[in-house]
Amino acid sequence: MARYIFITGGVVSSLGKGLMAASLAALLQARGYRVRIRKFDPYLNVDPGTMSPYQHGEVYVTDDGAETDLDLGHYERFTGVSARQSDNVTSGRIYQTIIQRERRGDYLGATVQVIPHVTDAIKSFSQVQTEDLDFVLCEIGGTVGDIESLPFIEAIRQLRNDLGRGQSISVHVTLVPYIAAAGELKTKPTQHSVRELAALGVQPDVLVCRCEKPLPESEKRKIAQFCNVRPEAVIAALDAPSIYAVPLQYHEEGLDEEVLRAFGIDPGEKPGLGRWTEITDRLFNPEGEVTVGVVGKYVGLQDAYKSLNEALVHGGIANKVRVNIRWIDAELFEGDEAEVAAALEPCHAILVPGAFGSRGAEGKIASVRFARERRVPYFGICFGMQMACIEGARNLAGIENASSTEFGPTDEPVVGIITEWMSDKGIETREAGGDLGGTMRLGAYPAKLAGNSVVASIYGANEIEERHRHRYEVNTGYREALEKGGLVFSGMSPDDMLPEIVERPDHPWFVGVQFHPELKSKPFDPHPLFASFIAAAVAQSRLV
Template structure:
């Protein structure tokens, strides 16, 4: 039987519940417990797939093709465990399931209500993760902040969950903020007290408090917080601001978070093996020479829009004994100022995924700069499509070549709609999503990086390379280094005679891990280091 941990948050949004949940997962795995983590998101969207990255950051894609919140990326990177569509639950998906069941007569003519029907569906989703994963511990993060109206059904559901399991099969963790008031020189506990009061008014008494703060919290202050909130002093866990998210598990381990969780759940506190993780964190704190990498994107004003790409670059730099000097370059600024102004002195260029035509010409110009100046380049999804467009316009002489997504009436649609997408009209969850095999061609740069015949990568796209231009493409010096196993879909391209120029239709950033970087990113950073030394 699985045990369950629920992580709620109070005082302010974006307080770090996802990192706390992921860190706890890491600490439990270090004690050889199997873990699964799910996110309950209170928004009415069925998933974040149709949301602007400015609204919710990047869309993380699971192996089975679910478009999910970016926190699932943290869960995977910290626990090195693949999540699935079961690990992402939204208000929209809950109401959709309940209404569909009602339309089928599943409630036998009864009145359908938030309680018990919506909350029962939420509880069933949590049990489903436990059943399908077989995890020893299922960690559930509840999105939003205690006090939000939209979070109430989820909080009520996890309150009711106590009736589904034994008293020692469940633990409640509440993450709060302890603000420091500079003028008075005090850490204030009142916001935490009020947040816990709000949680208790719903019927949930937290077992453990994780208190965010930017400075040390005295034992006396922890005792005060515990007394007001009904929590033992030892279960008031300080969570100080960290220099990296990867240091948080080590900090929470030192403060005894996992020990307190195991005590509540009456599980054995086995010896923890965090030595290798600590070594990697130590390397992060003492990096090698900086590598200047330009990330040329459309949503650079919000760093979370490209979170997995940035983490993949960090992982690769760590393995190559380098530090990441990341330059956020707005593609539209390249259109206005020119690539030579914004990209001079850069050691490597990454063009990530995206949708829509805003900034595309700037991305194409950045790719042209990388090609002509022999700058190491990696294109991801739309980044590959832009590389194809750049080749078509500037090498193959196909004037105004474009993607059918960007210009439906172009004379040269070098990128066109996937055949299986032709009759699809709805946007949400209808793309080519999830893991697919890719066959790597021997003797290519990709083969030297992967050293495998078949690799499995995650996709999120509607458009693909147009095979009508394949021969022209090959004759001009490009190499198709990866395809679907049947050879139909072009998955990976590279440019011969260039130090490092490759682009893929998939999203390799989703598979990068601390201590196990993705081959494409590792190769990019190695090439950037060589470029730097030249």
């Protein structure tokens, strides 16, 4: 039977619960345990799929087509365990499920209430698909005391009783602020947060205290005394130079040992953390550096491109170089070639990521043209591939009005909405004016690669499977014209209907992909496209 670790946060948000959960899971995994991490989000959206990146950061997509919280990306990157739809649930999805059941009459006329119906649904989600696991880590989003999170706190209180003694623990992440004027760390916010959580029926077993100064033993003892935990269970969490140093840092503080002791498990021998030592060594001792220009529309919030940022770092790890990312707002140089050149000339490689809508599109097309004409390595992801096709159509194929139907009516729809496609579930359809949420081509889809292509050599395979999240596709009716302009369709869906990859064989490195390879990259297993892209950037840096 799986043991449960419930992770909550107090005092303020953005304390790094997700990274803590991912790091703890990685440490338990290094000790030989089978783990899975889940995220419970209190907001009323069914999923984050329709939320602005500025509101919530990136939307992370799983193999089975779920649009989920970005923390699931941390979970996968740190453990290598592929996330599933059952690993992320929101209040919106819980209430949607309950209301659908009520409308069908499943409750047989009973009054539907938060307790027991909502809490039972949360407990049910917690326990689904947990066979053959040693530990299930459940992170509760938000901050203790929020109205929205109360049903989740109540659910884990009940679940701890249901599971029985020794089958679950609570880990609470808090803030110990440093007051510069007084020159002191203050423990009172942590005391109040733990008291509020305990008042809701959940007594923490381990406290993880975020602080910007080392936490003295005297302060640990003080926190332990007032919060009813062992002094050894008060874990200091200082800022780390890289998120990939966090597992090692938590291990040094004894987090994994304290969690096992809370379950009554002898920690035994030290875990094998060689992979994390090697990753940090490559990060902190690079043999060079490159600059990658990311031309996007959400560059004001880097969490909007969280997986992309990390995949570029992974490409640097693979090549033993530091990757400096230059975030460039695509709107800033639309229609001005001089500004395009000024922004992109310092870059050793250019990447145009996924996006929705017409804003910034012309700036991205200008970036593609710059990379093609200046022979700078170019990587187009999703929207970036579509812009590469439009740029090629306009400037090399003689289709001056080439555009996308996403931008409005056009006589030359090089990119258009797809209303029907084949998946492992059969034929899937969508209406152009239908709901936005969950109506894209989502999740893992296979693709076949041309045997003599650049991407086939990068992957070392002729068949791949990658994750998608998009509504629009490159129109194969323009394939012949685009290929005459030198843009080769080197990856296609198995039925040859949907373009998956384009490339320019006469360019040092020019690849566009319809999928999101960044979602499958890990520090200990960098995605081959990112490793190859950064290798091309390294080669470019030696030419300038």
